Amino acid sequence: MTENRTAASGPGETVPSPQKTWSDPPRVSLIRRLLSAKETGVFLALVVMCVFLSMSTESFLSTTNLLNVGRQVSLLGIMAIGMTFVLISGEIDLSVGSTYALAGLSTGMLIVLGWGLVPALAMGLACGAAIGLINGLLSTYGRLPSLIATLGMLSIVRGSALLLTDGRPVTVNVRNGADPAILDRFEYMGQGYLFGIIPMQLVFFIVLAILGWLLLSRTAFGFRVFAVGGSEKAARVSGIHVPTVKIWSFVIMGILAAAAGILSLAFLPSGQAGRTGLGLELDVIAAVVVGGASLAGGVGTILGTVFGVLIIGVLRNGLVLLGVSPFTQEVMIGLVIIVAVAIDKWSSTRRST
Amino acid sequence: MTEKSILELRNITRTFPGVTALDDVSASFRAGEIHAIIGENGAGKSTMMNILAGELLPDSGTLHVNGRETMIGSPRQSQALGIRIVFQELSLCQNLTVGENVLLGPMAAQPALSHLNRNSAVRAATDVLARLGMSDVRADTPLAGLSVAQKQLVEIARAISQQVHILVLDEPNSALSKRETQRLFDMVRSLKEEGVTILYVSHHLDEVLALADRISVMRDGKLITTLDNGPDVTVDKLVTLMVGRSVNAAEQYALQCEVSDHPAETALEVRDLSVPGHIRHASFKLSKGEILGIAGLPDSGKDVLAEAIFGLLPRGGEVEIGGIRLSPGKPYHSIAAGMSLIPADRRSAGALLSMSVAENTVSAALKKFTRLGFMRGRAVKDIANRYVRELDARVASLGQKIATLSGGNQQKIILARGLITGPRVLILHEPTRGIDVGAKAEIYAILKSLAADGMAIMMISSELPEVMLHSSRVLVMADRIVMGQLTGAQITEEAIMSLATRSDQERAA
Numbered sequence: 001m002t003e004n005r006t007a008a009s010g011p012g013e014t015v016p017s018p019q020k021t022w023s024d025p026p027r028v029s030l031i032r033r034l035l036s037a038k039e040t041g042v043f044l045a046l047v048v049m050c051v052f053l054s055m056s057t058e059s060f061l062s063t064t065n066l067l068n069v070g071r072q073v074s075l076l077g078i079m080a081i082g083m084t085f086v087l088i089s090g091e092i093d094l095s096v097g098s099t100y101a102l103a104g105l106s107t108g109m110l111i112v113l114g115w116g117l118v119p120a121l122a123m124g125l126a127c128g129a130a131i132g133l134i135n136g137l138l139s140t141y142g143r144l145p146s147l148i149a150t151l152g153m154l155s156i157v158r159g160s161a162l163l164l165t166d167g168r169p170v171t172v173n174v175r176n177g178a179d180p181a182i183l184d185r186f187e188y189m190g191q192g193y194l195f196g197i198i199p200m201q202l203v204f205f206i207v208l209a210i211l212g213w214l215l216l217s218r219t220a221f222g223f224r225v226f227a228v229g230g231s232e233k234a235a236r237v238s239g240i241h242v243p244t245v246k247i248w249s250f251v252i253m254g255i256l257a258a259a260a261g262i263l264s265l266a267f268l269p270s271g272q273a274g275r276t277g278l279g280l281e282l283d284v285i286a287a288v289v290v291g292g293a294s295l296a297g298g299v300g301t302i303l304g305t306v307f308g309v310l311i312i313g314v315l316r317n318g319l320v321l322l323g324v325s326p327f328t329q330e331v332m333i334g335l336v337i338i339v340a341v342a343i344d345k346w347s348s349t350r351r352s353t
Numbered sequence: 354m355t356e357k358s359i360l361e362l363r364n365i366t367r368t369f370p371g372v373t374a375l376d377d378v379s380a381s382f383r384a385g386e387i388h389a390i391i392g393e394n395g396a397g398k399s400t401m402m403n404i405l406a407g408e409l410l411p412d413s414g415t416l417h418v419n420g421r422e423t424m425i426g427s428p429r430q431s432q433a434l435g436i437r438i439v440f441q442e443l444s445l446c447q448n449l450t451v452g453e454n455v456l457l458g459p460m461a462a463q464p465a466l467s468h469l470n471r472n473s474a475v476r477a478a479t480d481v482l483a484r485l486g487m488s489d490v491r492a493d494t495p496l497a498g499l500s501v502a503q504k505q506l507v508e509i510a511r512a513i514s515q516q517v518h519i520l521v522l523d524e525p526n527s528a529l530s531k532r533e534t535q536r537l538f539d540m541v542r543s544l545k546e547e548g549v550t551i552l553y554v555s556h557h558l559d560e561v562l563a564l565a566d567r568i569s570v571m572r573d574g575k576l577i578t579t580l581d582n583g584p585d586v587t588v589d590k591l592v593t594l595m596v597g598r599s600v601n602a603a604e605q606y607a608l609q610c611e612v613s614d615h616p617a618e619t620a621l622e623v624r625d626l627s628v629p630g631h632i633r634h635a636s637f638k639l640s641k642g643e644i645l646g647i648a649g650l651p652d653s654g655k656d657v658l659a660e661a662i663f664g665l666l667p668r669g670g671e672v673e674i675g676g677i678r679l680s681p682g683k684p685y686h687s688i689a690a691g692m693s694l695i696p697a698d699r700r701s702a703g704a705l706l707s708m709s710v711a712e713n714t715v716s717a718a719l720k721k722f723t724r725l726g727f728m729r730g731r732a733v734k735d736i737a738n739r740y741v742r743e744l745d746a747r748v749a750s751l752g753q754k755i756a757t758l759s760g761g762n763q764q765k766i767i768l769a770r771g772l773i774t775g776p777r778v779l780i781l782h783e784p785t786r787g788i789d790v791g792a793k794a795e796i797y798a799i800l801k802s803l804a805a806d807g808m809a810i811m812m813i814s815s816e817l818p819e820v821m822l823h824s825s826r827v828l829v830m831a832d833r834i835v836m837g838q839l840t841g842a843q844i845t846e847e848a849i850m851s852l853a854t855r856s857d858q859e860r861a862a
Contacts, residue, residue, distance in 0.1 A: 220463035223453070227461055230446025237406070237444050238457040238511070239432040248465075298448035 038292050038299075042307040045340060046314065053318040060321055063197075071199035073313030075100075075260040077306065078205050079284045080291070081212040082253035084305045087288055088216075089249040090229040090297025091139055091146035095131060096257040097280035098157035103128045104261030105161055105271055108172045117182050124262045125255050131157055132254020136247030146250075154281070161273035171270040190266025201263055208256065213302040225249060229297030287312050290340040311340065358420075359384040359550050360405075360436075360519055365414035367400055374400035375411070376574040382519070385548045387541060389561040389582075392571030393595055393789030398554050401571075402521055405552075406438045407431035432458065435518030439509050439525055441787070442700075445496055452478030452492030455510045481514045482507075486536040501528040502651045509537065513544065520544060521552040526560075527786070527815075530650040531850070538564055556789070558588045570594040592790055617641075620809035621692070621778045623662060625670035631657040633833045634670070639778065639809045644800060646824025647813040648849050653830040655813050656697070659782040662811075663687050663694040674778055688717065693771035695764075697783035697813075703767045704755045710766055711737035711751040717770045740769035744799060761792025768799065779803065780811045785819060797823050817846055829853050 054061040079096055086093045107124030111117070131153065138149035172187075174180050192200040216222035224245045227235040232242050265271050291308025293300030315336055319329045358381040367375040375397045382388050392398050403409040404416075407425040415422050418434050425431045431438075445454050453460060453471075455478040460469060478492040485506050490499065496507065505528045512520060522541070526534040541551055541564065555561050561568060562582065569579040570591065577594055580586055621639040626632055632654040639645050649655035661668045664684045672679045674690045684694075696702035705713050714737040715722045722733050737751050746765035748758060755763055764784070771779060784800070785793040800823065804810050814820050820827055827839045829852035837852040839845075 215466075218468055219465065220461060220467050220469055221465035223469055224461045224465075226448060227446050227453075227457055230448040231444055233444040234446050234454070234457060235461070236408075236428050237438065237440075238461055239429045240457075240461045241427075241429065298446065 039301060039304040039307055041343060042291055042304055042311065042340065045343075046307050046311050049311065049314050049318065053314065053321065057318070057321040060318065065317070065321075067197065067199060067202065069310075069313050069317045070202040070205075072317065073309050074199070074201035074205035075264055076280075076283055076287060076312065077309040078208050078260045078263070079253075079257050079280070080287045080305045080309050081208055081302060082249075082256035083284050083288045084212070084291075084293055084300050084302055085216065085225055085249040086146075086253045087285075087293045087295060088229045088297060088300045089225045089246050090232070091246055091249065092150065092285070092295065093132075093135060093146065093250060093253050094150040094281045095135060095153035095157055096253065096284055097277040098154050098161065099128050099131045099254055099257040100261035100264065100277035100280055101271065101273055102131075102157050102161040102164070102261070103258030104263075104265040104276060105165055105170045105273055107262045108170045108265045108269070108271065109165070111172055111178050111182060111186055112170070112176045114177060114179060117185050120186075121262060125258050128254040128256070128258025128261075129251050130254070131257075132251035133247065135254065136243075136250035139250070140243035140246050158273070161276075165273045167272075167274060169270055169272040170265070172265060173269070186266050187269055188266075190263050190269065201267065204259070204263060208259075209302060209306055216302055221245075221248070226298060229299075231298075283312070286337045290337055308340075311336065357384055358382060359418065361417040361420075362401075363415045363417065365401075365404065365411045365416070367404065367409060367411045373574050375404075377414070378571075378574070378576045379414075380569060380576055380579065382550050382552065383567075384518075384550055385545055386566045387545055387551045387553055387564055389553045389555060389565035389568045390571060391555065391558065391561060391568060391591060391595060393791060396571040396595075396789075397574040398571055399523070400574075402438055402440070402523060402552075402554065405431060405436055405519075405521060432515075435516055436521070437512035437515070437517045437519070438521040439512045439523060441524040441527060443501075443504055443508055445504055445508060445511075447497045449496060450475075450493050451482070451490055451496050451499065451507055454496050454507050455481050455492065455514050457511060458515055478510070478514070481510045484513070485510050485540060486533070500652060502530065502533060505529060506533065506537075509540075513540070517544075517549055519550045519552065521554070523554045524556065524787070525553075526557075528651060530652075534560075556787070558591050561591070562586065562588065595790065617643075620675065621662075621811070622673040623670070624673070626658075626661060626672065627669035628654070628657050628661045628666055631833060632661060632668075632830075635830075635835045636670075637828060637835060637838075639811055641777075641809050642804050642807045643826060644804050644810045644812060644824045646820035646827040646844075647811065647830060648815075648817065648820045648827055648853060649830035649836075650853050651815070653853065654833040655830040656782075658830070659694055659696070659780050659811075659813055662780060663692060665694075688774055688776075691775070691777035693717070693774055693776035693779050695767055695771050695779070695781040695784060697786060699760065699763055699767065699786075704763055706754070706756040708755065709752045710741065710746075710748050710755055710758070713755050713766050714740055714769045714773060718773045721773075736773065737769075740773065741766075744769055745795060759789075759792070761788040761795070764788055764792070764796060765799075768796070772803075776808070778809045778811070780813070782813045783815060784812055785814075785816070793819075817849060821846065821849070 059065050079100070083093065083096070103124040106127055107120050110120035110123055135146065135150050135153055138144050139146035142149065172178055172183065174183060189200055194200060194203045216225065224235070224240050227238065227240055228242050228245045235242055261277060264276070287308040288300065288305050289295065289308070290311055291300070291304035291306070293305065312333065315333060316329065319332055324332065360382040362378055362380045365375050365378045366373070378397065378401065390398055400409065404411055405425065407428045407430050410426065416425060417423065423434065425434065446457065452475045456474050460474055463469070475492045482488065482490055482492060487503065487506055487510070490503060496504065499507065505525065509525055526537055529537060541553070545551060553561065553565060565582050567579055567581055568586065568591065570577045572595060617640040619638045620641045624636050626635040647655050647658060657666060660666045662672050664679060664681050664687045668681045674692055677690045679687050679690055700706065705716060711733050715733050722729050722736070734751060741748060741751070744765040746762045746769070748762060755766055758766070785796055788796070800810055800812070812820065812824060821844050824844070825840070827844050827849065829836050829839065829849055831853050839848055
């Protein structure tokens, strides 16, 4: 290397020094790549938990239970996909629990009012998109830190849901005026099974996770999200319109939070503005961070997020199966969040030095 | 060379609250020329660059690109015009790979949902890196693992990766070794051959003279003059134009320390200092009243020396100050023992940017200026006032935010903070980086008088003249060890460079 450099360092010379061809970087073995992948740590933690639970309880490893865990984490997971985009872009969204409630309840009310399924769903999702848009505008052109902007929106949106429902529960059933045919299809989204075995919620989660993964890691938009989160200045200097990228991330988040809220109402099928999705934003952020995303922006993957969501889901399920009290469960989940992120942090500082 | 101007600024004025950063500036840049822009800090160079970058709009005046009046309202428009700017402060994405950083623009410019072809990007980036002599860096490795010098080259690689008509370089080689700088200059000259206009902003006047076709001098927001580079243009002449008064370069650098007459009483002793990956077994002594210069190329290990001695980095070996052994990892211990560090990176490690001049001054010795945890306003003001006067820092008031000061005045306040603890040993890392000529001379004078009062000073610097002219003794680091020591008349550029490159040559042989 040294010889190459000296050879071409004479003044005025522009002859490129002899280069190796780099066009085909040597293939790193699959195992090496798997071991060094960012998601490996979370994945191993998940495996350890699953192995432990399958040995210590009888029901954990049954297909029914596993699919049940899958269904339980689906709504959290759908929101976590959106949060991955927001966190990587260097922002945060605290309003998602409220969006979840408002979008779900308004869709339910529209169905009760006799709207068709598609218009009602469209309204619910549009409601989420609008909230995302406002979050995005406040955090970019409004120059507010997104922590503050979305904290305000958390309250505004929750309040709007209370005003809209007058604080009363919304129950979607025929007695309240829903069309039976529409109600059937609505409830199928939340309670149905694909091929009679896979819960529909899980199907939505899987499909959205795949779409999210493609968008984040395979498209120019995803690249922009990483660039903006890595260095806003570098992104700007490279001609990226930073506000647009951030606003779109918030809009994606808003739509996914709305989708999860709608599915939740389709599952239950009743909700109350004062309770639905309360504090959910923290679960979502925790799952994404456990999955390896950085609150500082620029770092994260959809696969990691999915593992993070599963860790929380499996943990909750396992603690129930083990008969741990709900109070202790909360403590355990908090501990796992701290330990998971600490391990990731410590191992990554070791990697970088 | 054609007379046709590719870029013209006509009567550009831009003000900030309280400052006129650009005052009716008109300038014309020709296609295919290397046009240097020089001036002291605060002269308006960076405002001008930011206007070209589309980050700032002028208050009045017009820009003309290829003879047509053009408004550059955003970085995108600037890019679209073929203007590329390499800022001195790195703007890279640490979370991406080298290749992705190089091709950030084109990769991000594709339609939102289009598929990213990472393999072809790696190949394209590799070609660009090769042009800069960086064939030892793989395009698909993470950027975070690179040295500062390599990152600076990546930044330049990004600028030239696309069609460029006007390339603006702001101190592009501040972290580069001589050899890398040479390579950069070759690249600049070959871009010029291709018809690219290069605006070269630098404090290094000798480089400017070697490289530029024309030189524009800025002072106090005005463009003073544009010279054709030729044998009659000298460093002295440029300095005079920049400062606005005649400063003889010899007089300016006449502050050179004579070898100290103090009996060599050891103030600091470093034995067997090691920092994994950076320094191996460095041992030396620092005496009262001497200014010890430390020179070396970027990867020599000199850049971690200050932090290792001060205790900010894990280290092996011993550091003793006045017979007290310092423990690593405890900078407060070092301060208590009488050591002060003026770090290299003013913005991130030196100044508390959001705080005032007075607060910055006393921040290293809060205990002295608080009673029951409350700041003693009077005492803080008195002491800050005293240092501002003694160091001749130009500040509007003690309450002024340090971020709004010029680099030279910031450095003086940081120096005040270092002195307020009453140190016996003062360690400075790049004491005058990014500071204009006038303030440099003042800082050297301060150091000299501190040394004359018996303080032991260690000055680690990448700028050879600084080390050569203001140290009584020079240690040269290379290949992670102290390669040699020079005193008095031995201190010449040739001697330092021959030590600094020694191990390299051995390895090449």
